[in-house]
Amino acid sequence: MKIIKLDAIDSTNSFLRQLSTINKVDDFTTVIAKHQTSGKGQMGAAWKVEEGKNLTTSVFKRISCLRNEELFYVSMAVSLAVYDSLKKFLIPDLAIKWPNDILSGDKKICGILIESVVKGRDLEAAIIGIGLNVNQTGFDNLPQASSLKAITGIQYNVDELLQEILVHLQHYALFIEEKEFDVLKVKYEEKLFRKNKPSTFKDKEGRLFMGFIKGVSESGKLILRLEDEVFREFDLKEVRLLY
Structure with missing residues (x-):
């Protein structure tokens, strides 16, 4: 697995997309940046973080096995990978807020942005952007945001968190490749925030x-x-x- 570490970049998702247009990118190529100047969230929202305190990363995953209408299974798999990784670090009251925010209690600690790479009319790859609030404790004008440190009082190693997430991503990628969609869907729905409430x-x-x-x-x-x-x-x- 190739990991590219950058001090600063506009967007790790944009960097990976540009890289994929120039060179053949290996499966699970990962970009991590200490600082992201133009981070992106769902529906074009900006995502701003303090330099060096959070995990800002993107992963290139080939998904040519999927049809266009099956793309959301990638979102399910990534959400579950992050959820399970944070469980290992004993983060309390975890839930997945549809479509793919990760919460602790009712506070957002992680956002996920998945962008497709299309060849002709077919899916070729997904660029998986993960923004995890780790050691930043102040979130101006964002009352629903929090971080691992704000919740637990513990200072975390960002590289250690990344490695755990990558292990779980590889695990859930097998469900995609083997088209075990029913299993993914059941696991995902079990963890949905406010389900049946x-x-x-x-x-x-x-x-x-x-x-x-x-x-x-x-x-x-x-x-x-x-x-x-x-x-x-x-x-x-x-x-x-x-x-």
Whole structure:
């Protein structure tokens, strides 16, 4: 496994994507940066961190075995890999907030951004971006954000965390390659934040409504049970779970 360590970069995801257009990139090539100046989150959100205090990394994973409509299984696998890794470090009250944020209690400690590399019409690879809040303890204007150190009081070794995550990524990649999608889906849904609990959501028009998270569809849409036992599926742009 090739690991590229950088002092600073605009975005580890962007670096890996550019690298893949120039050279053949080996499976599980990993880029880690001490400082990321233009980190990206879901739906184009910016992600800013203090230099040297967190894990900002991207992994190149070949996924030509998947069809386009199966891409969300990668998100499931990565979420589970990070979840299991943090379990080994005894981080309490872990959960996966759909689609792939990792929480401790109700605080976000990790965000995941998966970007596809397409050849023609087919999936070729996924660039897996992981931003884990490790030793940073201040998060201005981000009341729902926290870090491993803020939660436990322990100073963590970022390289040790990366190695643990890579081990678990390799483990869950086997589920992708062997198309054991049902197993992945069950494991993922078991760990969903607020599953089967009454929760408040906001739709794209800004309207609030109540519902129960029941799971996800094969394409990754959130399945909610609404009033009168009506079940509906929502994609990421259509609904937001409020804390």
